Amino acid sequence: MTAIAHPAPQHLRSVSARRDAEAIARRKEALARLAARRMPLPGHQIQTSRAGQPLGLGHRPGHPHLHRAVAVPTDTPEVAVAPVVDRAKPNLTSREVEVLRTWMLVDSKPAVAQELYISLGTVNTHLTRIRAKYAEIGRPAPTKASLVARAIQDGIMTLDEL
Secondary structure, eight states, rough: OOOOOOOOOHHHHHHHHHHHHHHHHHHHHHHHHHHOOOOOTTTEEEBOTSSBBBOOOBBTTTEEEEEEEEEEEOTTTSSSEEEOOOOOOOOOHHHHHHHHHHHHHHOOOHHHHHHHTTOOOHHHHHHHHHHHHHTTTTOOOOOOOHHHHHHHHHHHHHHGGO
């Protein structure tokens, strides 16, 4: 017996088209935000105020993760300035760093437990504490991908190690 494909009703096609358009708009907005980010180039210095504080928008006392300093080139004043983020680092123990690095290099938490000769519950406890320490300093990392990003930002791992 041959199945006959019927076109979707009009109201379902319009909902699907609207969702597709909204998804495309969200992607464009996200790409525009990514394109607006700038990393400081080597040879640039941080421009400071007379009081010695780095200049930038978004700084609030007690919130170093919101600080946006402005990098100014040392040799070419015509180059556009780029924002730099001054990040606070969590105080991770050596065992937490070991568990975090191992988790990033293997596929699963049970594999981490097996490799480090600890229980799965201990792996989960370490990861929970690591996430709590990042949240304490205002840099939450609820997913594995965000923990990878935090580890790279803090120099715990490099992209080449992944």
